[in-house]
Amino acid sequence: MKLELVLNGKPVELDFEPQETLAEVLRNRCHLTGLKVSCEVQVCGACTALVDDLPVSACTYLAYEARGRRVTTIEGIGDGERLHPIQQAFLDEFAFQCGFCTPGMILAAKALLQESPEPTDAEVVSYMDGNLCRCTGYRPILKAIRRAAGLMRQQARERP
Numbered sequence: 001m002k003l004e005l006v007l008n009g010k011p012v013e014l015d016f017e018p019q020e021t022l023a024e025v026l027r028n029r030c031h032l033t034g035l036k037v038s039c040e041v042q043v044c045g046a047c048t049a050l051v052d053d054l055p056v057s058a059c060t061y062l063a064y065e066a067r068g069r070r071v072t073t074i075e076g077i078g079d080g081e082r083l084h085p086i087q088q089a090f091l092d093e094f095a096f097q098c099g100f101c102t103p104g105m106i107l108a109a110k111a112l113l114q115e116s117p118e119p120t121d122a123e124v125v126s127y128m129d130g131n132l133c134r135c136t137g138y139r140p141i142l143k144a145i146r147r148a149a150g151l152m153r154q155q156a157r158e159r160p
């Protein structure tokens, strides 16, 4: 079957099998390996991708469901050579160790900050509760999301 979607801002058409998940298509057919797969049962959030700006667990989301939609992976959020403010904030706050959870964390945080540009800590914790990290601890991740929120608000103010 043919799958047409807008992937990281570009229209693409791919061959795929109807039973393939979005994670399989993104990793195996598009070679976007920033998206990780761990639990495969929609528990850990490592496979988070954005579909029309909302987070989905790509391990259980059929690629078929993404037809005609905008799909964003970690590879699509920076601006050329420049990191996205959330990526920068994760670096600045040392909010990762092995990095396995980080692409999913950053994409979930992006969706959160789009919906709520100045979230409370409680909102962040609640929104991010589907994204698990086994090694960093959640405090630096919370600080990074807070920092990213500030950076993004500042950028929005400076935009002409």
Ligand code: FES
Pocket: 036, 037, 038, 039, 040, 041, 042, 043, 044, 045, 046, 047, 048, 057, 058, 059, 060
């Ligand atoms: S791999 Fe998809 S939620 Fe864990």
Ligand code: FES
Pocket: 095, 096, 097, 098, 099, 100, 101, 102, 132, 133, 134, 135, 136
């Ligand atoms: S940084 Fe290792 S699982 Fe989160």
